[in-house]
Amino acid sequence: MTKILLAVFIMAIVTYIPRALPITAMTRKIESPFIKSFLYYIPYAVLAAMTFPAILSATSSTYFSIIGLVVGVCLAYRGQGLFKVAMGTVLTVYLCEMLFPGL
Amino acid sequence: MTNLSSLPLTKEAAEPADFKRGLKLGIPIALGYVPVAFTFGLMAVQGGIPIWIVILISLTNLTSAGQFAGVGLIIANASLFEIAVTTFVINIRYLLMSLSLSQRIVPMPLINRAIMAFGITDETFAVASMEKREITFPYMLGLISCPYFGWALGTALGALTTALLPPALQSAMGIALYAMFIALFVPPAMKSKAVFTVVLIAVALSSAFSWVPYLKNHISAGWSIIITTIGASTLGAIFFPRKENQ
Numbered sequence: 001m002t003k004i005l006l007a008v009f010i011m012a013i014v015t016y017i018p019r020a021l022p023i024t025a026m027t028r029k030i031e032s033p034f035i036k037s038f039l040y041y042i043p044y045a046v047l048a049a050m051t052f053p054a055i056l057s058a059t060s061s062t063y064f065s066i067i068g069l070v071v072g073v074c075l076a077y078r079g080q081g082l083f084k085v086a087m088g089t090v091l092t093v094y095l096c097e098m099l100f101p102g103l
Numbered sequence: 104m105t106n107l108s109s110l111p112l113t114k115e116a117a118e119p120a121d122f123k124r125g126l127k128l129g130i131p132i133a134l135g136y137v138p139v140a141f142t143f144g145l146m147a148v149q150g151g152i153p154i155w156i157v158i159l160i161s162l163t164n165l166t167s168a169g170q171f172a173g174v175g176l177i178i179a180n181a182s183l184f185e186i187a188v189t190t191f192v193i194n195i196r197y198l199l200m201s202l203s204l205s206q207r208i209v210p211m212p213l214i215n216r217a218i219m220a221f222g223i224t225d226e227t228f229a230v231a232s233m234e235k236r237e238i239t240f241p242y243m244l245g246l247i248s249c250p251y252f253g254w255a256l257g258t259a260l261g262a263l264t265t266a267l268l269p270p271a272l273q274s275a276m277g278i279a280l281y282a283m284f285i286a287l288f289v290p291p292a293m294k295s296k297a298v299f300t301v302v303l304i305a306v307a308l309s310s311a312f313s314w315v316p317y318l319k320n321h322i323s324a325g326w327s328i329i330i331t332t333i334g335a336s337t338l339g340a341i342f343f344p345r346k347e348n349q
Contacts, residue, residue, distance in 0.1 A: 004156055004177055007186050011173040012163040014191040020220035022202035024213055030206055034340050041301045041339035042203045042332060043232040046196065047288040048305035049331040050225060053313050054324075055281040060274035072282040076289035082230075083131045089282035090275050097271035 061103050064096040118241045125245025132226045132246075133253030135283055138276035139167055140254045143174070144261025150178035154262045161258035165251060166224060168324070169193045196328050200228040207231075208238045215240045222247030226280065229287045297343035305335035 030036055056065045072089040080088070096103075140161060147157040152174065164170050169190045176186045200223055208216070219240060227246050231238055292299040312318050312327035322330070 001153075003183070004152060007173065007177050007183055008156060008160050008163065010183055010187045011160070011169065011190045014187050015164050015166050015169050015194045015197075016221060018191070018194050018197040019201050019223045020217055022198055023205045023208070023220050023223075024216045026202060026205035027210075033344055033346075036206070037340035037343070037345045038336045039203045039206055040345055041298070041336040041343075042199055043229060044288050044291065044298050044301050045305040045332045045335035045339070046199065046225075046328065047229055047284045048302040049309040049328045049335070051281050051284045051288075052306045053310050055278065058277040058281055060270070064274070065278065068278045068282065069285070072278075072285040073289055076286045077293060079290060080286070082283055082286045085286035086131060086135065086279050086282040089285075090279050093278050094271060094275035097274055101271070 059093050060097065061100075063100075063103055064093050067096055068093045117239070121239045122241035122245040125242040126248060127245075128230050129227070129246045129249035131283065132224075132230065133249035135226065135279045136250055136253040137257035137260075138273070139280065140257025141261035141264075142273070143167070143170055144258040145264070146171070146261075147174045147178075148262045150174060152177065157262045158255065158259050161255050165221065165254055166194060192323060192326060195326075196225075196332065197223055199329070199332055200225075200232075203232060204228065204238065207234070208243075209240075211240050219243040219247065222251065224250065226250065226283065229284065233287060233291075297339060297345075300343070301335050301339040304338055305331050308334050 030039070052069075055069055056062050059065045059068065068089045071092045072085055075085045075088045143161070144157055147160070148154055152160075157174075160170055160174065164173070172193055173186055173190045176189060181189075201220060204223065205216075208219075222243065227243075227250060231243065231246060234242075288298075288302055292302045308331040309327055312322050312331065313324075318327075
């Protein structure tokens, strides 16, 4: 029990440190155009990296995931908001699960 | 980025509005968190961790991959050192997100920055970084609130319940967070050739890390995201440097 609590405490610390260090230490604005450009691209790079290929194993079947991916990209491409894209994708996968169970 | 002083609202009037705006944007994130947290709660309790500790983990960690890995290691009776290193490596990506946010926030006291740092997750970062304006403390507090309670609530429900969601629904909910990511990066990628290229490079690199045999076996998922992000953003900065105030 004590060991588990200690583990939880350690996990909380090592999760908080990378979150807190840059935002508390970097109070001045970065001037370098290179670093500014680098930081500008980070959100897009990190989101794309986290989405693909992890999305392929996010449902019970790679096929359903691919269909969900295509539907999601189409909805987002057509400028639908966050909530609509998420719900449309989930419903698509749910429909697939109902129509082709165990595929 | 719009200059704050050019906004019609004064600072005082903007604060409740900022909080409300953040709160609203946090709702879909919270909805996406509930099923993931539910699965986490269920898994951790089934693995033999006491219910109250499982909920405590979600209240103090507020991260998905790190918690899943950490609990997996606790259940496997791993050493505290292994738990610390693995969780840290998985969470190193927050360094990049926190650094990126540090350049986007309005000046604020250290304590405020320390508080909002706790709420940086993949999803809150994604939403905050798409803001056109500089990020304020009330906005971040609002944005973090719903996801924090959604994460805790989902964990508690999962930990307390013995019945499962229907498997078909569980599987379908698994794609929700990814769909949210897609909704966030596809529209900007369609508008800008530079962002489109960075996204393509990132997809190619992360695919390589999960499919090329040597890389797959030697690079963890946490490192793969970090290396991919640094690689794709660096190439973006080299080939598509941004002009001032763009």
